[in-house]
Amino acid sequence: MSHIFDLNNKLGEGRYGIVCKGYWGGKTVAVKRIQLHQCCNQEENAMKKLDHPNVVKFFHAESDQHFRYYCLELCDGSLDQMLSKDKDPEKFLKAHPMFLQLRNIYQLATGLEYIHKQGLIHRDLKPENVLIIKNRKNQETMKWADFGLSKQVNETEKWLAPEISKLLEDKGDKITQRGTIKSDVFAEGLVFGYYLSNGLHPFGSRDKIYSNILKNKLINLD
Known part of the structure; x- marks a missing residue:
């Protein structure tokens, strides 16, 4: 895995995933973890192309056997x-x-x-x-x-x-x-x-x- 997902530093939790503070590419990010069977690959590919100051930035995604991890812009x-x-x-x-x-x-x-x-x-x-x-x-x-x-x-x-x-x-x-x-x-x-x-x-x-x-x-x- 190219990112660090810190379960001890949870930022939020929803029905289908949790968000924790993490690290990727030398920067602090928010890492969202979703169960693999709940992921939407088509939307993910489209999100990678989004670049707007009023949309949270999408940096990177990768998977293990059970989860998909998304590295996103960290907000306050x-x-x-x-x-x-x-x-x-x-x-x-x-x-x-x-x-x-x-x-x-x-x-x-x-x-x-x-x-x-x-x-x-x-x-x-x-x-x-x-x-x-x-x-x-x-x-x-x-x-x-x-x-x-x-x-x-x-x-x-x-x-x-x-x-x-x-x-x-x-x-x-x-x-x-x-x-x-x-x-x-x-x-x-x-x-x-x-x-x-x-x-x-x-x-x-x-x-x-x-x-x-x-x-x-x-x-x-x-």
């Missing part, structure tokens, strides 16, 4: 982490007046537009997948992350477009290779609403979000 945190109670959200929000929020939203919109122009659909847009990196002057850049590497993505109904949620409801279908530019843009709007409303979902509390999305009933945006 995610939007949901910054707005969580454990991370002092008040401090984060004070550092993000409206003009800065709008600038960051523009960054993410530009990043997603670029992804779509490359013929890709993200399919897993949510605050956990908005990563933030700071430069030496403490200036932030927001980046989309964590898409296209796993066959199964975004089964969290609160971040799904209504047509995708309805598909699940009607057919009990798995969201495998599903999604469109339209459903991506809807989910992007949910993320923007979450950011602008200081960590509140635009369609309300956890147990009501799904039904409110289907009814187009906004709760937390004036």
